[in-house]
Amino acid sequence: MTDPRPTITTPTIITIETPTLGNRSYLAHDGTVALVVDPQRDIDRVLAAAEDAGVRITHVFETHIHNDYLTGGLSLAQATGASYYVNAEDPVSFERTPIRDGEVVEVSPTMHVQAIATPGHTYTHLSYALSTPGTDPSGSADPEAVAVFTGGSLLFGTTGRPDLLGPDHTDALVHHQHASAHRLAELLPDATAVMPTHGFGSFCSPGSVTEVSSSTIGAEKRTNPALTTEAEEWVAQTLASLDAFPAYYAHMGPGNSRGPQAPDLSFPEPADKDTIARHIRDGEWVVDLRTRTAYASGHVIGTLNIGLDGQFATYLGWLIPWGTPVTLLGETAEDVAEAQRELVRIGVDQLVGAATGSPEDWTTGPLGTFPRATFGELAEVRHHRPVTVLDVRREQEFAEQHIEGSVGIPLHSLLGRLDELPEGEVWVHCASGYRASIAASVLAGRGIPVVLVDDDFGAKAEGAGLPLVSAA
Numbered sequence: 001m002t003d004p005r006p007t008i009t010t011p012t013i014i015t016i017e018t019p020t021l022g023n024r025s026y027l028a029h030d031g032t033v034a035l036v037v038d039p040q041r042d043i044d045r046v047l048a049a050a051e052d053a054g055v056r057i058t059h060v061f062e063t064h065i066h067n068d069y070l071t072g073g074l075s076l077a078q079a080t081g082a083s084y085y086v087n088a089e090d091p092v093s094f095e096r097t098p099i100r101d102g103e104v105v106e107v108s109p110t111m112h113v114q115a116i117a118t119p120g121h122t123y124t125h126l127s128y129a130l131s132t133p134g135t136d137p138s139g140s141a142d143p144e145a146v147a148v149f150t151g152g153s154l155l156f157g158t159t160g161r162p163d164l165l166g167p168d169h170t171d172a173l174v175h176h177q178h179a180s181a182h183r184l185a186e187l188l189p190d191a192t193a194v195m196p197t198h199g200f201g202s203f204c205s206p207g208s209v210t211e212v213s214s215s216t217i218g219a220e221k222r223t224n225p226a227l228t229t230e231a232e233e234w235v236a237q238t239l240a241s242l243d244a245f246p247a248y249y250a251h252m253g254p255g256n257s258r259g260p261q262a263p264d265l266s267f268p269e270p271a272d273k274d275t276i277a278r279h280i281r282d283g284e285w286v287v288d289l290r291t292r293t294a295y296a297s298g299h300v301i302g303t304l305n306i307g308l309d310g311q312f313a314t315y316l317g318w319l320i321p322w323g324t325p326v327t328l329l330g331e332t333a334e335d336v337a338e339a340q341r342e343l344v345r346i347g348v349d350q351l352v353g354a355a356t357g358s359p360e361d362w363t364t365g366p367l368g369t370f371p372r373a374t375f376g377e378l379a380e381v382r383h384h385r386p387v388t389v390l391d392v393r394r395e396q397e398f399a400e401q402h403i404e405g406s407v408g409i410p411l412h413s414l415l416g417r418l419d420e421l422p423e424g425e426v427w428v429h430c431a432s433g434y435r436a437s438i439a440a441s442v443l444a445g446r447g448i449p450v451v452l453v454d455d456d457f458g459a460k461a462e463g464a465g466l467p468l469v470s471a472a
Helices: 044-053 073-080 167-187 217-223 231-241 249-258 273-281 292-297 312-319 333-344 375-382 395-400 411-416 434-445
Strands: 012-018 023-029 033-037 056-061 083-087 097-099 104-108 111-117 126-131 145-151 193-196 285-288 326-330 351-356 388-391 401-403 426-429 450-453 468-470
Touching: 012 044, 012 193, 023 044, 023 193, 033 044, 033 104, 033 111, 044 056, 044 073, 056 073, 056 104, 073 083, 111 167, 126 167, 167 217, 167 231, 193 217, 273 285, 273 326, 273 351, 292 434, 312 333, 312 411, 312 434, 326 333, 333 351, 375 426, 375 450, 388 401, 395 401, 411 434, 426 434, 434 450
Parallel strands: 033 056, 056 083, 083 097, 145 193, 285 326, 326 351, 388 426, 426 450
Antiparallel strands: 012 023, 023 033, 104 111, 111 126, 126 145, 401 468
16 A cells, blocks of 8 residues: 655755855755745746756745845746745735745645744744654654745844844844744754855845854854843844945835846947947946956046956945946956846846947047055055045944044945045055945046055054054
8 A cells, every 4th residue: 555645855955146245045846846035136047946956936935025135036936937925914016925924835745834923134024944744653744844044034143134124123123133033943943954045245134154154043052142142232232233234225125015027137238439438428337347456457537446356236236326327348248247137136227338348448538547555555655645545444344443544434435425535645445455446446537546455454454564543
């Protein structure tokens, strides 16, 4: 006689990483059908993963209305015919399958998903415990959680930040976040794998342990301050760790509530030299995607340098006046396509043009240049002539330690605070050079003489003999 009980199989979980935004999406399958959690907007990566695994996507789950990227959940559900699960309490403008705390969804006989209310990152945040129902010899059910998709709740070594909905909600949310972390720790077995969406460099986390690539409930119970520290002490520490977050976040929640459609990733309209010059004259953003080394050596005057070798979309989205037309300049078509993919994830869809090649292909005029230097060279030049040292790190970084006499203006504030800079030569630095290069391009485009300090602040500034001021 055939045993009617299902064969116990452990689901395969595929992680789809978006390191430039510090996020992960997940596809879990049993060899036949699959569920997806928190997909990014460029869903072709998820579809490719499903195709490679030979599985059909039948369920899509959203842990929360995201504040740092536009979701691909709705378009993925539309493309696959999958059921799209969003918290019943979230006010959205599209058809979804509402889900609430405690509800269990049978994705397949061997994959069940239970919603667990974990407010803190948002009020309506849900985590999803993935279980493999089995049977014991007596035939009774014995579900066991093999993984929990925690979104912006319990992260590796921290939790999602509680302040993205505004200061009026932060105190309530940070207390919810502590309670939610403990709820997960109490409900789930220690062996349950923790699968967060945020926390890998995302500004949605207030200091995640980015070098950790995997964890379990048991490991978090031993090491995560949210689970090892008394509530009020943890609340105070968390609130003190909060710093600025990108300005474009303000557009992500409303966009996700409306239901983003699939992006158009076709190549933008080619821009010739005259078109590029016109875009610059009109005050539009013409962005050079090359490395800071290449840009400093020669660039079209009036362009901005936001290289693909860093958090490109994060900083472009943080700095740009929302809705400003964008033209991309890249060495190759592949560079432009990569940048375009990054931008649609945060809702920058309307690129007005693109060009490939080198600066000589983009302008008929002379090229702009500026020097690159080390902290040792900065220390030497300060002995011979006065220069302004501009530190474009965030406020908490500056407060922790900075060069004596330097001007601290965070990169995200620079465009609105240029009048605070004294006249004359400016030497600009950050922690490693990436943000400083963006700032240097802003200054150079306005005719300010600038030197890019392309060096490691933490490793080199003190050794160069520069006087440093540190927090008490």
